[in-house]
Amino acid sequence: xxxxxxxxxxxxxxxxxxxxxxxxxxxxxxxxxxxxxxxxxxxxxxxxxxxxxxxxxxxxxxxxxxxxxxxxxxxxxxxxxxxxxxxxxxxxxxxxxxxxxxxxxxxxxxxxxx
Amino acid sequence: xxxxxxxxxxxxxxxxxxxxxxxxxxxxxxxxxxxxxxxxxxxxxxxxxxxxxxxxxxxxxxxxxxxxxxxxxxxxxxxxxxxxxxxxxxxxxxxxxxxxxxxxxxxxxxx
Numbered sequence: 001x002x003x004x005x006x007x008x009x010x011x012x013x014x015x016x017x018x019x020x021x022x023x024x025x026x027x028x029x030x031x032x033x034x035x036x037x038x039x040x041x042x043x044x045x046x047x048x049x050x051x052x053x054x055x056x057x058x059x060x061x062x063x064x065x066x067x068x069x070x071x072x073x074x075x076x077x078x079x080x081x082x083x084x085x086x087x088x089x090x091x092x093x094x095x096x097x098x099x100x101x102x103x104x105x106x107x108x109x110x111x112x113x114x
Numbered sequence: 115x116x117x118x119x120x121x122x123x124x125x126x127x128x129x130x131x132x133x134x135x136x137x138x139x140x141x142x143x144x145x146x147x148x149x150x151x152x153x154x155x156x157x158x159x160x161x162x163x164x165x166x167x168x169x170x171x172x173x174x175x176x177x178x179x180x181x182x183x184x185x186x187x188x189x190x191x192x193x194x195x196x197x198x199x200x201x202x203x204x205x206x207x208x209x210x211x212x213x214x215x216x217x218x219x220x221x222x223x224x225x
Contacts (some may be wrong), residue, residue, distance in 0.1 A: 003157070033212060042118070042200060042215035043158075059212065091158065095211075103213065105158040 002026070004106035006092050012112045013082055021077040021109045025094030032075050033093045033103060034067055043091060049075060082113045116141040118203050120216035127191050128224045135186040135219050137175075137201030145203045147177055147184040148213065152198040161186075161199070171195070191223045 005024040013019050025032050034046040045059040049069040060066070064083075069075035079086055089110050093103040117140045127133045139145060147164040162170045164177040164184060175186045184201060198220050202213040 031211075035213075035215075040217070042120075042217040043202075043213070045212040045214070048212055056212070102160045102163075107157050 004092055004094050004104050006090075006106040006109050008109055009107065010110045010112075012114060015084060015113055016081055018078065018080045019082055019111065021079075021090050021111070023075045023077070023092030023094075023106060025072070025075070025092070026096075026104055028072070029094035029096050029104070030072050031095040031103075032069055033095070034075070034077050035091045035093065036061075036088045037091060037108075038088045046077070046090075079111075082111075084113050087111055087113045116145065116203055116205060116214050118201050118214055118216035120199075120201055120219050122219045123217070124220045124222065126222045126224060129193055130190050133188045133191045133195070133221065133223075135199050135201075135221065137184045137186065137216060139182050139184065139201075139203050141182075141203065141205065143205065144179075145205055147175070148202045148204065149173070149175055149184075149186050150200045150202055150215075152200070154197070158200070191221075193223050193225055196221055196223045 007022045030051045032049040035043040036046055037043045047060055047067045048056040064080045067077045089108040091108045092106040095103045119138045121136050149161040150158050151161040152158045173186055173188045175184050177184050198218050200218045201216040204211050204213050
């Protein structure tokens with residue numbers, strides 16, 4: 001079956017514009033995570049969805065960041081009024097269950113804010 | 115807050131030589147530890163997890179709670195081992211089980 005997919009693969013935007021990133025998890029995976037990886041850094045947790053439960057938004061860096069997921073399907077990460085420090089690779093991962101389990105990562109979206 | 119430290123940004127070894135990628139963590143409880151790997155032009159993938167106590171592609175890692183370490187080892191490096199390696203930590207009971215990653219070590223195996 002297909003793995004986690006993300007679109008677009010690359011996005012260049014001007015400072016101040018809004019961007020929307022999309023993640024398609026593996027079918028049947030109930031847990032979905034968003035991470036951010038700045039150049040030379042490790043991955044930073046942003047947000048987590050589990051089924052219809054309230055998301056864990058504890059990693060979102062500011063109120064310019066938001067994410068949605070409907071049920072156990074597609075998720076979108078939105079960044080409003082982008083800043084240059086938002087430039088990073090945004091990675092999505094899904095997992096078949098919570099707890100200690102393998103997270104399957106997408107290829108990422110490389111966002112460049114000019 | 116929990117933290118994962120990988121002290122080496124780059125590690126170069128000759129083919130056939132032993133390799134050890136260091137990982138130290140800080141967390142007062144009992145975390146779950148993982149190694150993820152990213153080969154060139156591929157996505158990040160799980161290499162191994164400490165609870166499985168298994169050897170994958172010749173790699174092993176032992177959790178040392180006394181030293182708060184989870185070093186990744188392989189007795190004889192191969193060229194195909196060249197990749198970025200990330201150590202990661204997950205806290206059970208934290209709700210979301212998000213992973214906390216180190217900054218990664220780039221392993222280069224010299225032919």
